[in-house]
Amino acid sequence: MRKLITTTLLGIGLQLWVCQTMAILKIEITKGVEAGVPIAIVPFAWQGEGKPSQDLAKIIGDDLVRSGRFESIDKDDFLSRPHDQAGVKFKDWRLIKAEALAVGKVQRVGSNRYQVQFQLFDVFKGKQLAGYRYVVKAKQMRKVAHQISDIIYEKLTGEPGAFDTRIAYVTVEQSDSGQRRFLLQVADADGHEPVTVLDSGEPIMSPAWSPDGKRLAYVSFEKRRSMVYVQTLADGSRERLADFRGLNSAPAWSPDGKRLALVLSRDGNPEIYILSPRSRQLRRLTHHHAIDTEPAWSPNGRHIVFTSDRSGKPQIYRIAVSGGKPQRITFEGEYNARASYAADGQSITLVSANKGRYRIAVLYLRQNAMHVLTEATLDESPSFAPNGRMILYATEQGGRGVLAAVSADGRVKQILRFLKGDVREPAWSPYNRKF
Amino acid sequence: MNKKILLLVPLMLVVGLSGCGNKNKKSNASVDERGVSTGAAVNGEGVAGEQFGGGPVDRTSQRRVYFEFDRAAVDDQNRAIVSAHAAYLVDHPGIALTLEGHADERGTREYNLALGERRAKAVAKLMQAYGLAADRITTTSYGEERPVALGHSESAWQLNRRVEILYEDQ
Amino acid sequence: MSEGYGRAFIYAILVHVLVLLVLGISFDWQLIPSNNHQIDDKKVVQATLVDEGKVQKELDRIKKKEAARKSAAKKEKARLKELVRQAALAEKKAEKKRKAKARRLVELKKKQALDKKKKALEKKRKTLEARKPAERKKKKLTKKKKREQIEKKRKAHANKLTAQRKRRQAEKALQALLRKEQLQRQAQGELNRYEPLIRQRVERFWIRPPGAKTGLKAVLRVRLTPSGEVLTVRVVQSSGNAIFDRSVENAVKKATPLPLPSNPELAEFFSVIDFEFDPQKG
Incomplete structure (x- = not known):
């Protein structure tokens, strides 16, 4: 009898315990912060005479921050400064809430030969x-840093980085005598x-990269x-591709690099043409008295977007490369122009x-949603990074043209301060070949 | 046109053409050559020349036709300038005409290049309407690449939205 | 003797009934937290709804549900209390009856004894006249009866003690349940207070990967110390995207310590938390 009671009581106790553990609190998280992933980049150790030519950690940190996807933790906050795995105490980095840690060292291994490890x-x-690990020459140090940035970016975001790439742009210099x-x-x-790559007393416009860079x-x-x-960048050799009567302008390479779209007014007013340089074959694509x-080109090479004021004001239209009736694709805003595709073909950036107020925007094609990314009044010439995560554009600051990069979500903007003069017309290169 | 003005015309042209001649020398410019921006400045001085004209001014002293934003229509005032130049050129068959279209900095560079051309063509069409032969007119456009006024306000922009009327010896 | 067993039997039944009741309640209680889940879920869903009418309707429904649950719990508690009271009452009655019976018995016995005494005196007087062996036998018999009576009393007392003990145990169990319920109620209050605090802290540390709106969702089971330190984080449901999973794991790990009630008894209710990261709802 007593046994029975005690066991049942025990059962009740058990029941209570079970019911308590089953009461798992559930919390739903629907919002996060739009911020960069905090990363700690420890200054690379230097093993050699004198001072290293480049601060790799700084180059990498600047790259990552510019992308908008990272926050580089101030090195003054570091509790230790390891340069390889053996020296890493993860607790030190958890304490300062770093999610990722990059360490490395540079070693001189020969005359003008350096081993970079990260x-x-x-x-x-x-x-x-x-x-x-890389073995490089001194002048390749920055390139190595950009490649490391690319690796970090890809490992932590799942998307390829675009730091080891180049930009083309036009700088206007004014001499003391007023010559431009x-x-x-x-x-x-x-x-x-x-x-x-070109120095001229007359204007230069609209640089466009061939797909092979x-x-x-x-x-x-x-x-x-x-x-x-x-x-051709390697040897500076060049060729005049179009010198027809009227305007010859706005070149754009097809994704396969075999054709160029350009604008000619040889037939009376500006129209889009497609030129095959090898065969010199020229085909007119648009037929309208407007501009x-x-x-x-779309990344799949099947469509071309272009600016036309056929509806009264400049708007973006899309036409099949094979021809046909252009379709208007922008309806928001009084003036939309200079569109170019992201590499995935899902969005275009435009002015x-x-x-x-002229600003840089991204139009998401499937959703038909326009996001304006910048706040200045004379922003222009946007072009996507090859990974589609950043947009390079021209803006005004202190009365001169400067280049700026904005993350595709519009969150991070940065002026490229290293460029001198009045700068404009930027174009982001395709991916570089690695070492 | 009275006599006084007729006397004034060649004087204006001397001032104006000195700028054009300057520019003309540069026409076969190579890549590394100096720019022709000074030529534009001399043309500017040509405009200043109208001041000592006094009285009713010959409109050929005005070598720029101005436009509204994103427009290529020539208003009445500018139409008079165009007509004066057309009349003069009809009388002087040895001079060729280049119409150089420009735009202000607002809007994209390629669109403005096209807009400059549209403006130049609008003026050319008007010249033809006033009797000038089409084959004597060349149109070109610099878009927003050659502003005459720097600055980012309407006072600068209105000076930059223009077609330059350039005479060239043949 | 049979009387004693009878009582024990009644007590046994009583205790069983009690135990069953308690078990029943404990099952009910198991439902309480799960009810809370539903309420929580609804809360979250509500927060995302734009339709105010719907929200109001949903709120009313929850309120009604909550009221029904509360009144049912109240009723159940009253029923339990009544049962305990009745059991005590029945026991008291039985005790009274038993005492009366015993009293009657004693009186009867007294009377009988008196009669016997009279008779004995008569008999003694007679046997004095007659002989003595019968007297001795009688003495022995009385002694035996007395012993039996003492034994019976002892047994009754023991039964009474057992019953009391059982009743105390049942009461204790009930007390424990009441305490638990009180804690749970308190915890519910703390939950309403701390859940948003915990959520906000985790949200502050969650760096949502761009493009995470496109249908990615992950559930983490997180174990906490009473002071809120994150002990373990386990991916219960992966988003299928390593970057997204890493972002939510890092969010919780960086958010340590999470804000919990300072009362460790209450903090215990927060020892395991499931975090559902679903940016699409946001």
Whole structure:
């Protein structure tokens, strides 16, 4: 009898315990913060004489922050400064809430030969995500840093990085005598290491990268009117591609690099044409008395978007490369122009004006949703990074043109301060080949 | 046109053409050559020349036709300038005409290049209406690449939305 | 003797009934937290609804449901209390009856004894006249009867003690349940207070990957110390996207310690939390 009672009582107790453990609190999280992932990049150790030529950690940190996807934790907050796995105490990094940790070192291994080693860690899991070693020359240091940025970006976001890429742009320099010079320049994506590829006393416009990143097409007024040229970057050799009567302008390479779309007014007013340079075959694509300009290819090479004021004000239209009736695709905003596709073909970036303010916007094609990303009044020439996560554009600051990068979500904007002069007409290169 | 003005015309042209001649020398410019921006400045001085004309001014002294934003229509005032130039050129068959269209900095560069051309063509069409032969007219456009006034306000923009009327010896 | 067993039997039944009741209640209680879940879920859903009418309707429904649950619990508690009271009453009655019976018995016995005494005196007187062996036998018999009576009393007392003990135990169990319910009620209050605090803290640390709106969802089971330190994080339901999963795991890990009630008894209700990350609802 007593036994029975005690066991039943025990049962009740058990029941209570069970019912308590079963009461798991459930909390739904629907909102997060739109912020960068905090990453700690420890200054790379230097093993050699003198000082290293480049601060790799800083280059990497600047790259990652510019993308909008990362926050680089101030190195003054670091509790330790390891340069390889053996020195890493994950607790130190959890305490400062770093999600990722990058460490590395540079070693001189010969005359003008350096070994760069780097490792990336998941701080909260306490494991390595990537580890690489390079042997490079001193002048390749920045490139190595950008490649490391690409690796970190890809490991932590799941998307390829676009730091080891270049940008082309036009700089206008004014000499003391008031002479203006127009320079077509190419630099690293962060604006460093600029190289002048064309120097002219007449305007240069609309540089466009070939899909292999080896050539630039552009508009030059060196013959006192607009003509389209193609220049090979490696040796500076170039060819005049279009010098028809009237305008020759707005070159855009097809994704396979075999054709160019451009704008000619040889038939009376600006129309879109498709030119095959090898066969010199020219085909007119648009037929309208309005302005048709600024063609850009869809990544699959089947469509071209362009600017037309056939409805009264400039708007974006899409036409099949094979021809046909163009379809208007922008309806928001009084002025939409200079569209170009993201690599995934899902969105286009463009200049969108409202009340006289010209801003950079992204139009998501499937949703038909326009997101204005910038707040200045004279922003122009947007082009996507090859990974579609950033947009390079031209804006005004302190009375001169500067280049800026905005994350595709509009959250992070940064002026590329390293460029001198009045800068405009940026174009982001395709992916670079790696070492 | 009275006699006084007729006397004034060649004087104006001397001032104006000195700028054009300057520009003309640069027409076969190579890549590394100096720019022709000074030529534009001399044309500007040509405009200043109208001041000492006094009285009713010959409109050929005005070498720029101005436009509304994103428009290529020539208003009455500018129409008079165009007609004066057309009349003069009809009388002087040895001079060729280049109409150079420009736009202000607002809007995209390629669109503005096209807009500049549209403006130049609008003026050219008007010249033809006033009797000038089409084959004597060349149109070109610099878009927003060659502003005459710097600055980011309407006072600068209205000066930049223009077609330049350039005479060239043949 | 049979009387004693009879009582024990009644007590046994009583205790069983009690136990069953308690078990029944404990099952009910198991439902309480799950009810809370539903309420919580609804809350969250409500927050996302735009239709105010719907929200009001939903609120009314929940209120009604909550009221029904409360009144049922109240009724149940009253029923239990009544049962305990009745059991005590029945026991008291039985005790009274038993005492009366015993009193009557004693009186009867007294009377009988008196009669016997009279008779004995008579008999003694007679046997004095007659002989003595019979007297001795009688003495022995009385002694035996007395012993039996003492034994019976002892047994009755023991039964009474057992019954009391059982009753105390049942009361204790009821007390425990009442305490638990009180805690749960308190916990519910704390839950309403702390749930948003915990949520806000985790949200503050969750760096949502761009593009995470496109249908990604993950559930984490998180174990906490009473002070709110994150002990373990387990992915119960993966989003299928490693970057998304890592972002939510890191969110919880970085959010440590989570704000919990300072009373450890209440904090216990927060020892395991399931976090459902669903940016689409946001």
